Amino acid sequence: ERHKTFAAVDLGASSGRVMVGRVGPGALDLTEAHRFPNRPVRVPDGLRWDILSLYAGVLDGLRAAGQVDSVGIDSWAVDYGLLDADGALLGNPVHYRDTRTEGVAEQVWATVPAAELYAATGLQYAPFNTLYQLTAARSTAQLAHAERLLLIPDLLAYWLTGEAGTELTNASTTQLIDPRTREWAHDLAGRLGIDLKLFAPLRRPGDPAGHLTPRVLEETGLAGPVPVTTVGSHDTASAVAAVPAVGERFAYICTGTWSLAGLELAAPVLTEASRAANFTNELGLDGTVRYLRNIMGLWLLQECLREWDHPDLGELLRAAAEIPSLRSVVDAGDAAFLAPGRMPARIADACRASGQPVPGSRAEITRCILDSLALAHRRAVAEAQELADHPVDVVHIVGGGTRNELLCQLTADACGLPVVAGPAEAAALGNVLVQARAQGLVGDRASMRRLLARTQPLRRYEPRGDAAVWRAAQDRLIRP
Numbered sequence: 001e002r003h004k005t006f007a008a009v010d011l012g013a014s015s016g017r018v019m020v021g022r023v024g025p026g027a028l029d030l031t032e033a034h035r036f037p038n039r040p041v042r043v044p045d046g047l048r049w050d051i052l053s054l055y056a057g058v059l060d061g062l063r064a065a066g067q068v069d070s071v072g073i074d075s076w077a078v079d080y081g082l083l084d085a086d087g088a089l090l091g092n093p094v095h096y097r098d099t100r101t102e103g104v105a106e107q108v109w110a111t112v113p114a115a116e117l118y119a120a121t122g123l124q125y126a127p128f129n130t131l132y133q134l135t136a137a138r139s140t141a142q143l144a145h146a147e148r149l150l151l152i153p154d155l156l157a158y159w160l161t162g163e164a165g166t167e168l169t170n171a172s173t174t175q176l177i178d179p180r181t182r183e184w185a186h187d188l189a190g191r192l193g194i195d196l197k198l199f200a201p202l203r204r205p206g207d208p209a210g211h212l213t214p215r216v217l218e219e220t221g222l223a224g225p226v227p228v229t230t231v232g233s234h235d236t237a238s239a240v241a242a243v244p245a246v247g248e249r250f251a252y253i254c255t256g257t258w259s260l261a262g263l264e265l266a267a268p269v270l271t272e273a274s275r276a277a278n279f280t281n282e283l284g285l286d287g288t289v290r291y292l293r294n295i296m297g298l299w300l301l302q303e304c305l306r307e308w309d310h311p312d313l314g315e316l317l318r319a320a321a322e323i324p325s326l327r328s329v330v331d332a333g334d335a336a337f338l339a340p341g342r343m344p345a346r347i348a349d350a351c352r353a354s355g356q357p358v359p360g361s362r363a364e365i366t367r368c369i370l371d372s373l374a375l376a377h378r379r380a381v382a383e384a385q386e387l388a389d390h391p392v393d394v395v396h397i398v399g400g401g402t403r404n405e406l407l408c409q410l411t412a413d414a415c416g417l418p419v420v421a422g423p424a425e426a427a428a429l430g431n432v433l434v435q436a437r438a439q440g441l442v443g444d445r446a447s448m449r450r451l452l453a454r455t456q457p458l459r460r461y462e463p464r465g466d467a468a469v470w471r472a473a474q475d476r477l478i479r480p
């Protein structure tokens with residue numbers, strides 16, 4: 001029996017899941033063991049992740065998964081929990097959409113100018129980068145009492161195994177890693193008064209991460225020993241690893257709560273033009289660089305659906321497909337859409353402010369969101385190629401957004417390139433494949449991708465219409 005099974009814990013901002021991957025010679029399949037909602041909670045002092053409910057979902061999922069050969073964990077980036085000297089969690093992890101980082105970047109830049117920060121870390125400006133979160137937390141009692149900082153997947157791994165580490169691909173989103181050396185940026189941290197001793201030692205995808213503790217085995221009904229394997233613990237790193245590209249000339253868009261659109265490169269792009277375009281250099285598997293832009297993504301639609309009390313998504317998308325394209329667009333890269341709440345009204349305001357027709361019906365608002373996302377995808381794919389001098393022939397879309405056919409088709413139209421959509425559960429597949437590779441079942445990244453291309457259902461979309469209309473729509477967003 002040369003098949004093995006792996007549990008992939010994958011926590012997205014909208015849902016968590018435990019998937020079971022079965023890998024053997026030329027074979028890869030994935031099934032869902034358990035899915036649970038990820039519902040942040042607003043408490044008087046701000047927006048928090050419900051980490052205990054997520055951990056309960058992980059335990060339920062491992063129980064549902066049954067006996068596996070290893071477990072891997074990935075989640076959204078940048079956020080963390082703090083532990084005291086006894087190893088107890090100090091408070092609920094703060095959500096990256098919390099307002100505590102407002103105005104903090106300007107304080108940081110007064111010490112280290114933005115251009116210097118980019119040169120040292122290659123990270124785009126986003127208010128929620130861990131660096132800014134830690135600066136916002138500077139004089140809190142919680143940080144003063146903290147002995148250890150664990151990023152979200154590392155925190156869950158610590159609870160499952162009792163062992164603490166800091167996984168590198170996710171660490172690269174803290175803005176405290178130098179993307180050239182792939183080590184901590186000690187000088188930068190020192191200048192900003194950030195104590196790197198808070199972080200557990202770095203570990204890399206493929207490294208062992210301990211074993212499920214006896215208590216966890218008892219809770220989940222599994223028989224030990226069950227090893228935990230370090231994967232690309234940043235969900236986007238795992239998703240990029242599972243892009244089923246057959247050559248090198250591809251761009252990817254990981255679509256879920258966010259759209260992460262860009263390229264896989266061998267080295268970071270740290271030019272001033274790249275900084276001005278707000279492209280980020282996050283780390284991927286095997287020393288690769290994920291050169292990409294964060295776009296608001298399906299968050300815009302999720303927030304509308306929440307406000308509308310969750311109408312049927314399929315029906316809404318069918319209605320949106322009937323609306324003429326590009327009547328109004330908003331800048332889906334604009335951080336003004338970061339916070340939760342009032343999304344339909346905020347989108348209407350943005351259309352009004354740029355002198356475009358204000359979408360009224362739910363179908364019109366949905367169409368405006370999807371047109372806007374396709375437009376932002378187009379711009380990111382075009383600019384990444386130019387800034388990195390890396391031309392592409394195809395755009396791969398992975399993640400939950402691949403289930404949205406209208407979005408995939410509009411992205412093909414806007415980019416003027418064929419789109420290959422799938423797999424939807426790319427992060428879980430990347431997670432599984434890194435575990436399988438650690439056990440010698442698959443080879444290098446290219447062979448992982450070939451295996452995906454052969455085994456996963458993919459759908460191809462050819463570009464339609466005239467890409468020039470998208471160029472013209474872009475101009476509506478660039479304020480004179």
Ligand code: ADP
Nearest residue numbers: 012013014015255256257298399400401403404
């Ligand atoms: P995350 O990992 O950030 O939580 P996912 O990759 O799970 O996000 O993607 C979730 C998104 O996928 C949803 O917000 C929704 O827009 C889209 N989606 C999921 N299922 C469908 C579907 N059946 N039809 C259209 N869109 C879907």
Ligand code: LRH
Nearest residue numbers: 075076077078235236258
């Ligand atoms: C997507 C994601 C993205 C980050 C954001 C915080 O889930 O990890 O890559 O920028 O969440």
